[in-house]
Amino acid sequence: MTRMIIAGAQLGPIQKADSREAVVARMxxxxxxxxxxxxxxxxxxxxxxxxxxxxxxxPDWNExxxxxxxxxxxxxxxxxxxxxxxxxxxxxxxxxxxxxEGRRFNTSILTNRKAEIVGKYRKVHLPGHDEYxxxxxxxxxxxxxxxxxxxxxxxxRNEGAIMGMAICNDRRWPETYRCLGLQGVELVTIGYxxxxxxxxxxxxxLEKRLFHSDLSLQSGAYQNATYVVGVAKAGLEDGHPLIGxxxxxxxxxxxxxxxxxxxxxxIWADCDFDKCAFGKTTIFDFxxxxxxxxxxxxxxxxxxxxxx
Ligand code: CDT
Numbered sequence: 050m051t052r053m054i055i056a057g058a059q060l061g062p063i064q065k066a067d068s069r070e071a072v073v074a075r076m077x078x079x080x081x082x083x084x085x086x087x088x089x090x091x092x093x094x095x096x097x098x099x100x101x102x103x104x105x106x107x108p109d110w111n112e113x114x115x116x117x118x119x120x121x122x123x124x125x126x127x128x129x130x131x132x133x134x135x136x137x138x139x140x141x142x143x144x145x146x147x148x149x150e151g152r153r154f155n156t157s158i159l160t161n162r163k164a165e166i167v168g169k170y171r172k173v174h175l176p177g178h179d180e181y182x183x184x185x186x187x188x189x190x191x192x193x194x195x196x197x198x199x200x201x202x203x204x205x206r207n208e209g210a211i212m213g214m215a216i217c218n219d220r221r222w223p224e225t226y227r228c229l230g231l232q233g234v235e236l237v238t239i240g241y242x243x244x245x246x247x248x249x250x251x252x253x254x255l256e257k258r259l260f261h262s263d264l265s266l267q268s269g270a271y272q273n274a275t276y277v278v279g280v281a282k283a284g285l286e287d288g289h290p291l292i293g294x295x296x297x298x299x300x301x302x303x304x305x306x307x308x309x310x311x312x313x314x315x316i317w318a319d320c321d322f323d324k325c326a327f328g329k330t331t332i333f334d335f336x337x338x339x340x341x342x343x344x345x346x347x348x349x350x351x352x353x354x355x356x357x
Contacts, residue, residue, distance in 0.1 A: 051209035052321040055236065056083035056091040057278050059295040061312035062100075062286035069098045069125035075313055076142070077132050082315045084136045089162065089208060091133075093142035094240035094282040095172075095217045096155065098126070101242040101282065102145075103190045104289055106181045113194060117147035121158060121166070134164035139208050143216055143240045145194070146171070155195045157214045157240060161207055168205040170214035171198030174222050185248040187289060191218075202228035210235045210322045217241035220265045220279060223272070224347065230273030231335060235322045237269065237277045245290035259294045263304070271302030274328025276320050284311035300325045 058079035063072055076093060083091045096102070102116040121144065122130045133140050139162050146156035155175065159168035175197055177189030202225060204213040213229035213236070220239045229237055243262060247253035262279065270277040276299060283293035295308040297318040305318035332338075 051323065052319060053089040053208065053210065054087045054317055055276070055278055055297060055320045056086060056088035056315055056317040057280040057295045057297055057306070057308070058083065058091050058093045059280055059293060059308045059310075059312075059314045059316070060094050060097060060282045061310075061314075062284040062291070063098075063282065065100050065102075065287050067100070072098050073125055073129050076129055079313060079315050080129070080132055080136065080138060080140070083317065084138060086315070086317045088138060088317055090139040090141070090236075092238045092240065092278045092280045093140065094280050095143040095157070095242050096145060097142040097240065097282065098144050100287055101289075101291070103177065103194055104188055104244075104287070106188050106190060106193075113153075114147060116194075117145040117153060119147050119149075121146070130160070130164045133160060133162075137162045140164075141214060141238045141240075153195050154198060155191065155216055156198075157216055157238075159205060159207060159212060159214060159238070167207055168203065168212070168214065169200065170203070170216065171200050172216040172219060173198045173202070174218045174225070176218040186246070186251065187244070187248050189244070189248060202232075204229055204232040204234050210320075212236045212238065215239045217243065220269065221261070223269065226269035226273045226275070226277075230275060230333070233329070234273065234275045235325045236320065237273075237275055239266065239277065239279045240282075241279060242282045243292045245292045255290075255292060258292050262292065262294050263296065266296060267298050267302040267304065270298040270300060271328075272333060274300045274325050274333050276300060276322070276325070281308070283308070300328050 143157040155172035179192040219225045266279040293311040297306040306316040
């Protein structure tokens with residue numbers, strides 16, 4: 050039997066002027082709280098170390114690179130790794146990765162209880178645009194600052210459970226969960242930075258955005274009989290509101306824990322990974338029920354083609 054208390058460490062806003070060291074101190078505070086709850090794994094948001102910088106158009110690539118990490122761990126994040134090792138707590142968090150070859154990715158890593166990195170994921174579904182867009186109320190320049198991830202969707206057996214990662218916009222795509230589900234995933238961790246307003250439709254605000262976040266995370270969990278943890282960076286960041294709504298979802302799609310604030314806040318739930326087996330061997334027994342002969346379009350065609 051494998052069970053573990055999983056913690057979601059929602060972060061409140063990180064302003065442009067906030068140092069990585071100050072953010073890491075906040076992350077350690079949340080980790081200490083998670084230890085008090087007996088957590089074996091703590092999940093932090095996407096781009097956890099800085100403000101959500103893709104909202105800013107930067108023509109100067111030297112400035113862009115100040116938001117990226119060249120190695121992990123590094124000087125700023127080492128205290129987090131050291132505390133995780135002391136507490137024997139696995140963790141996952143997101144950051145902007147600049148490789149030695151000069152490639153830029155929106156990345157997350159997964160560690161074991163010894164604070165060794167056992168998994169890395171690079172965001173596949175990058176939202177937004179790559180040039181300044183005068184039509185939008187604010188910018189979302191992920192396609193400018195990152196390449197689409199090149200590692201695919203992988204799982205790792207970590208501390209007794211089969212774990213996979215995705216990042217923010219990935220949570221809206223059923224393909225994400227299914228690629229992980231087809232590898233038997235039991236826990237999907239997803240950090241996010243979601244603006245509370247649609248930059249292209251002002252009328253779409255917080256309520257609808259939270260609904261879509263829940264809908265995506267809960268359906269991904271249910272349809273693949275897996276736990277899903279979605280963790281926000283929330284609140285008013287550099288004058289721009291981000292949704293909170295971090296949740297832990299069980300393999301039936303029910304919400305076990307939910308953040309109530311838009312600040313640094315810990316949620317946690319006791320996750321019994323054996324509970325994934327029922328769905329995986331009955332209604333979502335992929336081997337018995339999937340009909341791949343009818344799914345060809347999913348990989349051969351990207352956009353919709355209307356022929357009628
Ligand atoms: N960071 C990130 O991927 N944010 C996107 C905003 C897209 S607009 C709905 C998200 O999917 O939340």
